[in-house]
Amino acid sequence: MAQILAPSVQWQTRLTKNAMETSSMTSKMWNSVSFKQSKKGAFKSSTKFRICASSSGTINRVEDLLNLDVTPYTDKIIAEYIWIGGSGTDVRSKSRTLSKPVEHPSELPKWNYDGSSTGQAPGEDSEVILYPQAIFKDPFRGGNNILVICDTYTPQGVPIPTNKRAKAAEIFSDPKVVAQVPWFGIEQEYTLLQQDVKWPLGWPVGGYPGPQGPYYCGAGADKSFGRDISDAHYKACLYAGINISGTNGEVMPGQWEFQVGPSVGIEAGGHIWCARYLLERITEQAGVVLTLDPKPIEGDWNGAGCHTNYSTLSMREEGGFEVIKKAILNLSLRHADHISAYGEGNERRLTGKHETASINTFSWGVANRGCSIRVGRDTEKAGKGYLEDRRPASNMDPYTVTGLLAETTLLWEPTLEAEALAAQKLALNV
Structure with a gap:
């Protein structure tokens, strides 16, 4: 795997021939970081903190303590x-x-x-x-x-104002929602930045790589930047019990994605937040900066979203495609409400370019990644399945987005007049 440079400090103490005199400390500012797994399964960094003695060689005492198994000595x-x-x-x-x-x-x-x-x-x-x-x-x-x-x-x-889980928990505990067993599959995109210059990983400082095309799901030192971090995060999520279902390199170099789900109801938000925490900790160890900004680089570069795949029991059963269409109709009528809650800075991403729909216009289509809501070919063919909401930004709150989707499609009822008008617009849109 590609090596990632990260800062480390080596503490060196030497013994003289005649006395226990300590020499001055020296530091080496950069060392290669890799992610290893101990016998107990915990991840550790190979960042070195060393004490060197003339007779005993190198002893990595801090790393030994970090990976110390205390289980035989305490129940705590x-x-x-x-x-x-x-x-x-x-x-x-x-x-x-x-x-x-x-x-x-x-x-x-x-x-x-x-x-x-x-x-x-x-x-x-x-x-x-x-x-x-x-x-x-x-x-x-x-x-x-x-x-x-x-x-x-x-x-x-x-609940304090930033507690978005409390509102979502109310929605997901409603008997109508519980009966529909809502499933979510969330695609979290993110960008890795060089620590000192806050420029994407793998990009020349102050410059740009070649245009987009070879980087999506690519392999090679000139196409894939940060694979060690993505792989370490994948394994950490599996170890933690997060329902992670896959990862891939994204369209913009230095950008990655992981998917969580299918998860039921309120569980989806908790799993995404824990996965984000693990990613923050791993990038911290690697000396790389994580950003969830929906448009980290302006210009002809893809932004970062958090596409949310959603289905209910009725959508997954025979005749589910008609239920999906009714859900899309409801979503069209509450487009502004959803956009206002789908992440800060999303207007910089939802421009109608780079596989996005315009932030101001609701649209849907089969296999169309330039729509607000995409329905897969398999769903159309089977007549049942799920929809993909492509509007959420990478920095969205998953409790808010999943709760809104359930509320709009299962609890909220439009007026007959509004429903008829929206149906006409959507028919023209398809």
């Missing part, structure tokens, strides 16, 4: 509590010790953090409460250690 575990910060796209986390392993979020204590430091509470009343909602295995620490996806509340138990 480390839980990493993860939440979404004030920007709505940043992930935050902190660790706590639990007395024993747990299997369900209900076994976990609530916790709190300083919301004034994340843009989520005023300084004079800064306490925000974390409610554990989902558990994943921790691929970094291994063992019985866990990652905990949380949502956020005031001390009075009211």
